[in-house]
Amino acid sequence: MVIFQDYKLFKFLGLITFLLFVSCSEENKSPVSTISESRTTEEIYTQACAFCHDRGMAGAPIFANTYSWGQRVDKGIDTLTYNVKYGLNAMPAMGLCADCTDEELKAVVQYMLDSLD
Numbered sequence: 001m002v003i004f005q006d007y008k009l010f011k012f013l014g015l016i017t018f019l020l021f022v023s024c025s026e027e028n029k030s031p032v033s034t035i036s037e038s039r040t041t042e043e044i045y046t047q048a049c050a051f052c053h054d055r056g057m058a059g060a061p062i063f064a065n066t067y068s069w070g071q072r073v074d075k076g077i078d079t080l081t082y083n084v085k086y087g088l089n090a091m092p093a094m095g096l097c098a099d100c101t102d103e104e105l106k107a108v109v110q111y112m113l114d115s116l117d
């Protein structure tokens with residue numbers, strides 16, 4: 001009887017391990033598809049731009065800080081987006097969003113401009 005119970009416990013643990021394994025591999029799949037298929041402009045900013053633009057790293061114009069942007073705003077959305085796409089001095093090309101489309105980059109730049117007074 002004791003042996004039988006141990007065997008049941010063994011099977012039970014095996015099932016738990018199997019379920020954990022399955023649920024982990026499911027979890028690994030979902031974030032990838034969520035990010036590449038439907039990401040909002042705000043999410044892109046947070047993931048690919050905020051690191052430098054929230055604090056003005058290396059002279060980066062700061063989010064919601066009109067003074068730090070100075071004359072940059074006058075360049076217009078298209079020139080600004082071009083500079084984001086191809087890089088400008090310490091500003092790396094495409095920020096940290098290597099797979100962003102032109103439309104996404106433009107939307108993020110607009111999002112940053114909208115944060116200004």
Ligand code: HEC
Nearest residue numbers: 048049052058059060072080083089090091094095096108
């Ligand atoms: C590694 C830091 C870093 C990251 C990440 C980064 N930037 Fe920048 N960004 C800078 C710096 C530094 C400048 C100022 C460059 C200069 O004028 O010398 C800048 C400038 C800019 C400008 C002004 C360009 C101009 O023509 O004056 C825009 C717009 C901009 N960044 C948008 C973005 C966007 C959008 C992202 C994310 C997709 C991003 N940046 C990610 C550092 C960064």
